[in-house]
Structures are given as C-alpha cells and as structure tokens.
Amino acid sequence: MAAAVQLRLCGVFLIFLFCLVGLCQSLFSRGDAYKRQLSVELNPGSRPALTDGDLLHVRAVGNNDTLHFLFCSLGAPTLLLVHTSSSNSTVTVDWLQFLARNTSGTLKVEPESSILYSTAVVFSRLWEYNDVNDTAHPTSELFPPYELQNFTWSHLNLSGSSALLCGVAATFVNGTLCFQLSVFASEGRGQSLPHLLHSANSSQLSWWLDGVLPQATRSRFLLELQAVGGAYPLSRVDVHRSIDDEFTPSIFKVSQWVSSMNGSSEVLGFVQWKPVAYRQSNPALENATPCRHTEPQRQSGEAVAAASGLIRAFYSEPQTFGLNMSFGLAGDPFYNSTKFLGWTMLVGVGSPPVDSFSPMVLAIMAVGLGTPMILLLVGGLWVCIRKMTVDSTIAYEPIN
Numbered sequence: 001m002a003a004a005v006q007l008r009l010c011g012v013f014l015i016f017l018f019c020l021v022g023l024c025q026s027l028f029s030r031g032d033a034y035k036r037q038l039s040v041e042l043n044p045g046s047r048p049a050l051t052d053g054d055l056l057h058v059r060a061v062g063n064n065d066t067l068h069f070l071f072c073s074l075g076a077p078t079l080l081l082v083h084t085s086s087s088n089s090t091v092t093v094d095w096l097q098f099l100a101r102n103t104s105g106t107l108k109v110e111p112e113s114s115i116l117y118s119t120a121v122v123f124s125r126l127w128e129y130n131d132v133n134d135t136a137h138p139t140s141e142l143f144p145p146y147e148l149q150n151f152t153w154s155h156l157n158l159s160g161s162s163a164l165l166c167g168v169a170a171t172f173v174n175g176t177l178c179f180q181l182s183v184f185a186s187e188g189r190g191q192s193l194p195h196l197l198h199s200a201n202s203s204q205l206s207w208w209l210d211g212v213l214p215q216a217t218r219s220r221f222l223l224e225l226q227a228v229g230g231a232y233p234l235s236r237v238d239v240h241r242s243i244d245d246e247f248t249p250s251i252f253k254v255s256q257w258v259s260s261m262n263g264s265s266e267v268l269g270f271v272q273w274k275p276v277a278y279r280q281s282n283p284a285l286e287n288a289t290p291c292r293h294t295e296p297q298r299q300s301g302e303a304v305a306a307a308s309g310l311i312r313a314f315y316s317e318p319q320t321f322g323l324n325m326s327f328g329l330a331g332d333p334f335y336n337s338t339k340f341l342g343w344t345m346l347v348g349v350g351s352p353p354v355d356s357f358s359p360m361v362l363a364i365m366a367v368g369l370g371t372p373m374i375l376l377l378v379g380g381l382w383v384c385i386r387k388m389t390v391d392s393t394i395a396y397e398p399i400n
C-alpha cells in the first residue's frame, strides 16, 4: 500500500521533470528560419524621364510565395506590401497613366489570382501645435498641417535593401523630414534603439524630423498615418505588455495595428511599434520620449488616393483607417530643445514578431528558478529511491 503511494509520488516527480524540460525547450527554441531572396529595382519597367516621384520595388521571394514591397514618393510617402502565393509574380506599371495619378489599375501585381493579401501605409500629414500649458494635448493652438503630398522629395538613395527618402516643405525654414525603409532577407533585430525584432515577412520604416525651425518655442508634433487595404484594412490597435525591457530600456509595451477577418484572432497584416521616439539622431535612453496613438478612425478612401500616387494606382476602392501618433508627454522637452525627433515601426504580413527573452535573461532565470527546482527534484528522487529500497527490504524481511 505504502509502496504504491511512493510509486505514485515518484510518477508525479517524473511528470514534473518532463514538464520542466518541455518548458525550457519552448523558451529556448525560438527564432524563425524563414528566408527570402531579395532583389531591388528602382522604377521598374521603362519609365519616362521625369522630375519627381520615385518608385522602389523590392521583391522578396520565399519558398512558394513572394512579398512585393513598393515604396513611392509620388505624393505622400507610401509603403505598399503585396503578398502573393507564386514565386514568380511580377509588378507591371503603366508609367504614363501612373504619373497622371488619375486612374486605378496602373500598377498591377500579376497574376492577379495569386494575390493573397495587400496592405499599405500612407504618411499623410505632420501636425505642429503650440503646447503653451505643457499638457501635450493638441487641443488648441494647432498650426495648419504640413501636407506630405506637397513636399519636395529627393530621389531615393539606395544602399543594399534599404532606401532613404528626404523631403522639405515649402514653409520649412531649415531642416528635412526623412524616411528610411529597410527590407530583410531573414529574422534579426534593429541595430539601434528601439531594437525592433523583424522577420523576413516585415520591413522596418524609420522616420525623423531633423533641424526644422519650429513655429513656436513650445512646439510638439503629431504624425498622421493612414492604413489602406482591400477587403481587410488595419482597423484596430492592440497594446501588449511585457515584463522584459532589455531591448528597449524602460519601455514595457508594444503596439500593433492589425487587420483581421471579421474580428477573428488571425492577423493578416500589421504595423508594429514600441511607444517611444528619440530626440537625438543617436537614440539613447536619455533622449527617449514616449508616444501615444489615437484610436483608428475610418477615413475617406478618395482623399487618401488623391494624396498618394501609389494608392491611386493600385487600389480601386481603398478602405482606409487613420490614426495620429503624438510625440512627448506633459513635462517632456519640446521639439526646440534638440530640433530632432525620430521614430521607428515595422510593417509586415502575417503575425507580428514577438519578442522573447534573450539567452542572458534566460540564463539568469534558469539559475534563479532552476537551482531550487533541481535541488527539490534531486531531493525528491533521492527520497523516493531510498524509501522504495527500504520498503522492498522491509517487504522481504519477514519471509526470511
């Protein structure tokens, strides 16, 4: 009887041991090995010589699929992602019509039947407000917005699979507004803060406002973003909390603007960011400033198509949601203090990357939690084995 109880206890110990091993495995087996072959093409096809508005096409070919990243400065800067189920889908542009910005269907991804999903992000406006009472609420003293479609954009400066686009508004006294797009062949982490984790299915887009003379000493900024899609546009923002901030010090949150089918949990596409911006060109903890977003609101598809040449060309009925990203909280230094503001996000298809603990944190956890558990286990097993041997000897003694 007693022996059976002992056996059962030992069984429980063994199950516990297996669970522990399983947990360790699931913590350590991370990383996504999916790789893509990248090829970069500026203004694909035969484009007539002209003054402004570049179109960058990065083909990212996977095993059986292709992701087309299209970044365009014809009008408001726009990034379009098209995911196809074929490894040889192509992008064709009817340049004369495309530049006329008057009809849809002038940029096509073919074969059309291979398109699984598409999503786009348009940077439509930059708002500046005079935060006289340091509340960081853009309720009053809002200056007329800078319309990004009316900026003068430089030609795209390519290096590898990243591209730099800078522009100026007619009313900027000094300074520039720049975007940097990076497309990746495989999983990795951004080199500078906020060190976002990316995969082969996402691209990183950074934005900064450098050296612009503010219209007031106490100016702060808002950036208006529009997410455009076909059937399932990005429509809600989920904020996830984490107990770990090792990659982005002091930031324990990640925000995800996602699209999903009829509110199901499967995410088709996303924009992901950490709610932090930086007030220096070399981002560091000291110059971090929090940012906040407003809830996505449905916007006029016609307005966004008028602002962005790429949206007009690709979507016939753009479904659009917009939100404002505001930088700085009450009490934070104003733009004037450094005349620099920079922010980074990811745009991708499928589920957003999830940060996991680094090997260092895992090692600390293993030592901190593992040591007592191992002691407990070894102790438990020892007691089991001892009891069982004692029991068996006791069981045989009376016979002898």
Ligand SMILES: *[C@@H]1O[C@H](CO)[C@@H](O)[C@H](O)[C@H]1NC(C)=O
Pocket (backbone or CB within 6 Å): 063, 064
């Ligand atoms: C690619 O597609 C083919 C045919 O559709 C299929 O047989 C194959 O398993 C797929 N390969 C991968 C890696 O998904």
Ligand SMILES: *[C@@H]1O[C@H](CO)[C@@H](O)[C@H](O)[C@H]1NC(C)=O
Pocket (backbone or CB within 6 Å): 086, 087, 088
């Ligand atoms: C891709 O192109 C090759 C030839 O160029 C063709 O044989 C193949 O069927 C194409 N595959 C798809 C999925 O269209």
Ligand SMILES: *[C@@H]1O[C@H](CO)[C@@H](O)[C@H](O)[C@H]1NC(C)=O
Pocket (backbone or CB within 6 Å): 100, 102
């Ligand atoms: C756009 O197209 C409409 C009709 O298709 C035409 O009336 C209009 O002039 C065009 N606008 C431009 C700028 O080409």
Ligand SMILES: *[C@@H]1O[C@H](CO)[C@@H](O)[C@H](O)[C@H]1NC(C)=O
Pocket (backbone or CB within 6 Å): 132, 133, 140, 141
């Ligand atoms: C700033 O505060 C003053 C005094 O509290 C108030 O009268 C004024 O309306 C406030 N200004 C703004 C823009 O909120």
Ligand SMILES: *[C@@H]1O[C@H](CO)[C@@H](O)[C@H](O)[C@H]1NC(C)=O
Pocket (backbone or CB within 6 Å): 147, 149, 150
């Ligand atoms: C921006 O450009 C649009 C279209 O060209 C024009 O209607 C609008 O007035 C411009 N806005 C500013 C502030 O210049």
Ligand SMILES: *[C@@H]1O[C@H](CO)[C@@H](O)[C@H](O)[C@H]1NC(C)=O
Pocket (backbone or CB within 6 Å): 157, 158, 159, 164
């Ligand atoms: C392009 O970018 C590189 C670094 O990213 C920079 O050194 C170079 O001056 C830029 N070229 C132009 C024409 O802006």
Ligand SMILES: *[C@@H]1O[C@H](CO)[C@@H](O)[C@H](O)[C@H]1NC(C)=O
Pocket (backbone or CB within 6 Å): 173, 174, 213
């Ligand atoms: C604009 O930039 C130049 C060069 O950096 C500087 O000399 C000038 O003072 C700036 N102008 C203003 C109004 O800040």
Ligand SMILES: *[C@@H]1O[C@H](CO)[C@@H](O)[C@H](O)[C@H]1NC(C)=O
Pocket (backbone or CB within 6 Å): 032, 034, 062, 065, 199, 200, 201, 350, 351
């Ligand atoms: C990227 O996309 C491919 C193809 O859809 C998929 O197999 C892979 O799991 C995805 N990777 C991530 C990290 O989402």
Ligand SMILES: *[C@@H]1O[C@H](CO)[C@@H](O)[C@H](O)[C@H]1NC(C)=O
Pocket (backbone or CB within 6 Å): 213, 214, 216, 217, 218, 336, 337
């Ligand atoms: C920026 O701030 C400094 C110090 O507060 C001030 O002297 C300067 O006039 C401000 N610049 C502008 C453009 O308001």
Ligand SMILES: *[C@@H]1O[C@H](CO)[C@@H](O)[C@H](O)[C@H]1NC(C)=O
Pocket (backbone or CB within 6 Å): 261, 262
């Ligand atoms: C989503 O809802 C629409 C109509 O509300 C329906 O036609 C469609 O089949 C639904 N899709 C899924 C995946 O449930």
Ligand SMILES: *[C@@H]1O[C@H](CO)[C@@H](O)[C@H](O)[C@H]1NC(C)=O
Pocket (backbone or CB within 6 Å): 127, 138, 142, 222, 224, 225, 294, 297, 322, 323, 324
């Ligand atoms: C962004 O903020 C400005 C100013 O408050 C507002 O006019 C605009 O509608 C907002 N945009 C979105 C998409 O919420």
